[in-house]
Amino acid sequence: MTETAIADHGLIGDLQTAALVTTDGSIDWFCCPRFDSPSVFGALLDDERGGRFRIRPAGPHTSSQMYHPDTAVLITRFHGADGIGEVVDFMPPREGRAAAGHRIARLVRCVRGRIAFDVVIAPRFDYGRRPHQAILAGHGAVFVAPEMSLVVHAVREPGDEHLAEARVEGGDVHLRLVLEEGQVRGLVLETGAAEPPREIRLAEFTALFDSTVDWWRAWLARSAYRGRWREIVARSAITLKLLTYEPTGGLVAAPTLGLPEEIGGERNWDYRYTWVRDASFSVSALLALGFTEEAARFGGWLGDRIREGADGPSGPLAVLYRVDGSADLGEESLAHWAGYRGSRPVRIGNDAAGQLQLDIYGEALDSVCTADQAGFGIPHRGWTAIRAVLDWLGEHWDQPEEGIWETRGGRRCFTYGRLMSWVAFDRGIRLAGAHGRPAPVEDWTWQRDSIYDQVLNRGWHRTRQAFVQHYTGDELDASLLRMPRTGFLPPRDPLWLSTLDAIGADLVTDSLVHRYDPAASPDGLAGSEGTFSLCSFAYVDALARAGRPEQARTAFEKMLTYANHVGLYAEEISPSGEQLGNFPQAFTHLALVDAAVTLDAALG
Structure with missing residues (x-):
């Protein structure tokens, strides 16, 4: 062992x-x-x-x-x-x-x-x-x-x-x-x-x-970042480049498989693939650093997946793909391997590829919009594919799903999935208006506004005074820390500030943020997990946007102490400070870049 x-x-x-x-x-x-x-x-x-x-x-x-x-x-x-x-x-x-x-x-x-x-x-x-x-x-x-x-x-x-x-x-x-x-x-x-x-x-x-x-x-040397944290941002940029499959532009979530979220537990996944979500987030992070070529490659990879428009269990987009763009990701276990410190099963492949995760459509369209604003443009075939995606989403957004965290406890109406569905229609409307492209804008506007009203009426919990994980409970979820980045609510809206305070009270320990509480919100898996470093950096970003830059800076500096000796982050951090999960995780380094850029701007 x-x-x-x-x-x-x-x-x-x-x-x-x-x-x-x-x-x-x-x-x-x-x-x-x-x-x-x-x-x-x-x-x-x-x-x-x-x-x-x-x-x-x-x-x-x-x-x-x-x-x-x-x-x-x-x-x-x-x-x-x-x-x-x-x-x-x-x-x-x-x-x-x-x-x-x-x-x-x-x-x-x-x-x-x-x-x-x-x-x-x-x-x-x-x-x-x-x-x-x-x-x-x-x-x-x-x-x-x-x-x-x-x-x-x-x-x-x-x-x-x-x-x-x-x-x-x-x-x-x-x-x-x-x-x-x-x-x-x-x-x-x-x-x-x-x-x-x-x-x-x-x-x-x-x-x-x-x-x-x-x-x-x-x-x-092509980096445009000139902020306060050049060394750690540069290391994150190099790490993201190392996790890029150059022939296609796909970004793998991590180069490893089977590293546990809990020592001895079963949350041991294969992350050597390209998630639509991660690839989408990478576009804005890399553009913020000035790496336009890499952002264009990731955008091209994503555009190829949108244009393919496969009619799979999760709609025209799969949740994740192999680095060559294929989606044959059947999950199996390596029974002959002991696992990291006895953590079994050791899985290869990933059945999450077949899940319904509605948020990926918002993340994909948001990255397309960001790339378009950077001057990349959308060809005719790309626009036709975007229309098809939004047509599908218009018929399917109002249903239970597995959610961003790939839980295996059954489908629910996750607030984050609805939020990002709102983003998908909002960005489609913006793109159609910016370029005079043909589109059923009236229908998209109705869909967008319907989602907005639903999130406010069913995602907002009056007793908790916060937006909650899903419509049938009062549990909190750190994925909603991205709400102010989307424009759904202003970052200093009272509803959002109340949610930020609730997350801070329930899911944050010092600077470390849990995704959610598995005990309060069963996810179909045994055991628990550490704090999620992506969420910890998203918390920094949210604090900075909410007008709390000094609190954000303290949280950010504390998070930097959890990096390993060469500036790398795994997916999670245990109560003892040990790094857990697949390593290094691209999502964490993307969130670090976003937090650093936002915090630099907030500090002036």
Whole structure:
């Protein structure tokens, strides 16, 4: 059973897939060739059967981790009894078409004294379900499994035989690197390689490192953010870029699966897919940072899904898709895996794809409207598809649904779903008027106004003096923190301020915000969960809009203390402050960006 904390990882990636690296030098999560492909290294979820690629000192040591400034290049430093060493991990960015080949580069350096590194390369293909063979070659090693192979190239200088003593044990490769002060060696793992292992000279490796650093710094230099929190906002921007599948522009919710919302619990989901909701939120966040190209790509991905207009169980849009835009996401469990600290089941796939979540239509149309205001424009086919979406929504918004949190306790009339349905019609009306596009504006206006009246009459609870989670109860829900961003009510409207106070009293502990109370509002799942970091940043945003900038700033600064050592956030935070859930979560980093931009404006 793995003991490495979720937060004890850094993230590297090449814009098509990603890997997690522990503070002890182990790559314990890596899927290829895409984010949503089966894992090759999965020790994060099963220490014995998951597989890993570890480089760490042979003797007692301590470690620390940092990013090379303004990049996605990760440095893990080790302090041993006889010396100081470091492992530098990166994946050269892969732009353009989808590719089977990916490279993980691992530079190993002795900074001071003398240090011996033990190396273990132990892949487990297809979530550990496929056997493989390990073969040592003159300049590295090859791992061969059905339908996939890995090649490990040695980085060395002429006359250096640091793989000479490598050995194969049970399909794994073991070796030791003994380095003196100033010596640099390394390994490059390549998937889908067309050639056998080769010797990579240090000069070539250094050039690869330099080009990767230059690429990330050139990309980040496009940021328009000049606010108070540049470092953490920059790290969030880089993280969002790392979670983008470059060939399609889709943003995965997280690169991981199965990490629990409660240790030992069953809330263990697969997040390696693109949610319509997340992709929609990303458009405004990236535009606020000046990343117009990325916003356009996400908008294009979303536009493709709208134009496809599949007639599925959730209407013309599915809740989530694979990174290539397909929706085959049948859920199953990996019964042979122990799960993170015994948290089972370990699920792959996600049945939420078939749920009815009405809010996605408002989020999609809001992002289309935001993109249009930024000058992206809407082609004729796109407008035709938008009309079809709103025609469908006009017939279906007034029914129970599963809601934003993908609960499995049955359908309800969720207030947030109605709120975002109002947004969908409101944005459609705006777009039609702005461009003189043909549209049944009278009908859309009637639908919009009907939803408005219904939310005020049934979503508002007189006793609680707040908008509540659904029409048949008095429970609160942090999703409604987004209400002032939508324009449904002014951010200082008495009804909204009363709701904000109620959420603060019931769902907020210090700066940390629960989505809802599962005990008061059963969601069909056993156990509980931590506070939801997306909601914590949404609370900051709502406070700032409500004219409470100093309270918002305090909450924001407190939330920054919950980031891990390199500025990354998982989905949730436990009562002890431990990060829980899939990691890092794009939604949290999107909300952090939104909160920082709003708070900067509020503070002046």
